[in-house]
Amino acid sequence: MRCLSIVLFLLWAPLVVPALSTTSSTPLALTKRDVISDILNDIKDIATCAGCNSLLLVLQALAHTGNDNFVKVITAVCTATKKEDPDVCAGAIGLEGPILAHNLRQMTVGTKTADLFCLTVFGLCQWPAVDTSFSLPLSSKPSISRPAPSNKTPIKVVHISDIHIDLNYTTGASYNCTKNICCRPYTADDEPGVTEYPAGPYGNSACDTPLSLEESMYAAIQSLVPSRAFSIFTGDVVEGAVWLVTDNEVTLDLQSANSHMASLGQVYPVIGNHDASPVNSFPPRSVDTDISTQYAYDTLSDAWSSWIGAAAADEVSTNFGSYSTLTASGLRIISLNTNFWYKQNFWLYEKTMENDPSGMLSWLAAQLEAAEAAGERVWLLGHMPMGASDAFHDQSYYFDTIIQRFDATIAAVFYGHTHKDEFEIAYSDYNKQSASTATMMSYIAPALTPTSGNPTFRVYDVDPVTYGVLDMHVYYTNLSDPSYQTFGPSWGLLYSVKDTYGTQLGYTDPSAELTPAFWHNLTVLFENNDDVFQEYISLKNRKAGNDACTGTCKTSEICQLRAAQSQYNCGVVSPGINFKRDVVAGSVITTAGECDGSRAVPILTGLLGADGIANLRAGLVDVLGQAFLNTVVPLNSTD
Numbered sequence: 001m002r003c004l005s006i007v008l009f010l011l012w013a014p015l016v017v018p019a020l021s022t023t024s025s026t027p028l029a030l031t032k033r034d035v036i037s038d039i040l041n042d043i044k045d046i047a048t049c050a051g052c053n054s055l056l057l058v059l060q061a062l063a064h065t066g067n068d069n070f071v072k073v074i075t076a077v078c079t080a081t082k083k084e085d086p087d088v089c090a091g092a093i094g095l096e097g098p099i100l101a102h103n104l105r106q107m108t109v110g111t112k113t114a115d116l117f118c119l120t121v122f123g124l125c126q127w128p129a130v131d132t133s134f135s136l137p138l139s140s141k142p143s144i145s146r147p148a149p150s151n152k153t154p155i156k157v158v159h160i161s162d163i164h165i166d167l168n169y170t171t172g173a174s175y176n177c178t179k180n181i182c183c184r185p186y187t188a189d190d191e192p193g194v195t196e197y198p199a200g201p202y203g204n205s206a207c208d209t210p211l212s213l214e215e216s217m218y219a220a221i222q223s224l225v226p227s228r229a230f231s232i233f234t235g236d237v238v239e240g241a242v243w244l245v246t247d248n249e250v251t252l253d254l255q256s257a258n259s260h261m262a263s264l265g266q267v268y269p270v271i272g273n274h275d276a277s278p279v280n281s282f283p284p285r286s287v288d289t290d291i292s293t294q295y296a297y298d299t300l301s302d303a304w305s306s307w308i309g310a311a312a313a314d315e316v317s318t319n320f321g322s323y324s325t326l327t328a329s330g331l332r333i334i335s336l337n338t339n340f341w342y343k344q345n346f347w348l349y350e351k352t353m354e355n356d357p358s359g360m361l362s363w364l365a366a367q368l369e370a371a372e373a374a375g376e377r378v379w380l381l382g383h384m385p386m387g388a389s390d391a392f393h394d395q396s397y398y399f400d401t402i403i404q405r406f407d408a409t410i411a412a413v414f415y416g417h418t419h420k421d422e423f424e425i426a427y428s429d430y431n432k433q434s435a436s437t438a439t440m441m442s443y444i445a446p447a448l449t450p451t452s453g454n455p456t457f458r459v460y461d462v463d464p465v466t467y468g469v470l471d472m473h474v475y476y477t478n479l480s481d482p483s484y485q486t487f488g489p490s491w492g493l494l495y496s497v498k499d500t501y502g503t504q505l506g507y508t509d510p511s512a513e514l515t516p517a518f519w520h521n522l523t524v525l526f527e528n529n530d531d532v533f534q535e536y537i538s539l540k541n542r543k544a545g546n547d548a549c550t551g552t553c554k555t556s557e558i559c560q561l562r563a564a565q566s567q568y569n570c571g572v573v574s575p576g577i578n579f580k581r582d583v584v585a586g587s588v589i590t591t592a593g594e595c596d597g598s599r600a601v602p603i604l605t606g607l608l609g610a611d612g613i614a615n616l617r618a619g620l621v622d623v624l625g626q627a628f629l630n631t632v633v634p635l636n637s638t639d
């Protein structure tokens, strides 16, 4: 999960920063000194891409002394910086540290890989240009176009996402804690009967989803959408206390969620970035490591088999969670593990970054070639939207190239991850964005978890022949309703696209498809009619919080809606974006990192703070002794 917070990037500039280099940067140390203590002196206030590369030389030297030392030093820095509670420091770095240390040992400082690492972890390098030298072998595009609506009676499809079930949710435990999710008895003071802030039985905006709320949503779907053809679930089962999550918990959480979700009948699910431990850890095939997520793929394979069939279930365990299957009525569903294109999957920062980790893009292209040849209609399901700031620019570009090639065969794309109610439009030409160049819709569903707004699910009206989306209805339950905790969640319709926006655009025929052109026209309406845009923002945020989005916030938001390739989403990288604090964009308040999986990233970002490098020096001396500071850093050491 991750907020599409390009807006925050633009408006939040916490540190005074000299102009950032946008190109690969020679670390200062390579041209000046190469002893660790001198490098540390040089980078007291690192604020540039070059400075970050110098810091990587130190972290790399530390990583070469072993995972245990790396974990000890970074945990000590985290504890000293007080950015997180000590138990979070130890837990998060204990889990994620070995992956980061593995990256650093492999990395050649001063390369694109190192710059991307600096971008993701510290916000100190800008995105390198997209590598267009790589391309997938796609057959040439035939002259076929999107089919017109059939005018047959639509089917209903339910879309749920980011359920984040906390099986340790404790009614009466404190909802006012120092962690990213509360409603658990972390300390004696948080216990039911002790705390002044007792959580109700059905959830709280400071906490992930209790079982009671999950069951209430499934019951609501049963009664509100009894005639649904099937449901889709776009990932993230596991809760957000990531520093405590073990392989065993992931397994139990996935099994529990699947057995509860079975009450919906037929579901086509997706693996999310939280559905592994350590969080975001999805090693691609090529990486040599003992850390494995195979147990999660195997658990999902078993759990999904009755929905997707034995052959697709086998594929889940052999193909890293991705599968391709046909619905009873002949729709091809391709479910993708988008974590191979996610910048917080740190296994991807190997010495040479792969263009197509685990061959997942090639696999997707082959599935689409076969579907096109068979005359099938296709839905693509994934967790992370490929136009989000979370998606590597290179892989987002390659992915969109596939989408453009098969835009007549793919009816639509469905994602979750951002927790927000939004969409993304793909274009055949991003420099000439118009209704006539809009080629594909990505439907990004809001979450069940109450951490980022009211609990929601979607229902699509779908053409039973073309599988085009004809309308979209969002249902919700109002967390702040006075009867919510006493009588339980009451679910109802929040809005539908044709009622709310179609009426404004003269587009209300129930049998007309919500085409990419329609959605493009809606973004034009947003530009021209601010009331409609502000209502969109309020719906996007699931009717929670103070919503006004004007000026740069508005232009960035519209830019993001028109970007299915992340290089075009107007995201700006700023240093320290991952600091643990509230940031304000317009007046939309989001906790930075709220939607990110990794806790190690905000911890490492602490090295940028006033005492960050001093804390690092102290940690190095403490764990490795004073002599370590005299280590000569081997240039571009990768052994």
Ligand SMILES: *[C@@H]1O[C@H](CO)[C@@H](O)[C@H](O)[C@H]1NC(C)=O
Pocket: 167, 168, 184, 244
């Ligand atoms: C969560 O619940 C399980 C089972 O009751 C328990 O073993 C575990 O310690 C709990 N974890 C936390 C963090 O409370």
Ligand SMILES: *[C@@H]1O[C@H](CO)[C@@H](O)[C@H](O)[C@H]1NC(C)=O
Pocket: 176, 197
């Ligand atoms: C949380 O507790 C602190 C005191 O520990 C208090 O100042 C604050 O207002 C509380 N927050 C909420 C949301 O109740």
Ligand SMILES: *[C@@H]1O[C@H](CO)[C@@H](O)[C@H](O)[C@H]1NC(C)=O
Pocket: 478, 479, 480, 481, 482, 543
């Ligand atoms: C939710 O309930 C609160 C309290 O009754 C009310 O102020 C608010 O307007 C409701 N929000 C929605 C979206 O129904």
Ligand SMILES: *[C@@H]1O[C@H](CO)[C@@H](O)[C@H](O)[C@H]1NC(C)=O
Pocket: 435, 505, 507, 515, 517, 518, 521
């Ligand atoms: C989008 O707007 C253009 C220009 O107003 C119009 O010609 C076209 O019919 C609209 N498309 C849809 C699908 O509403």
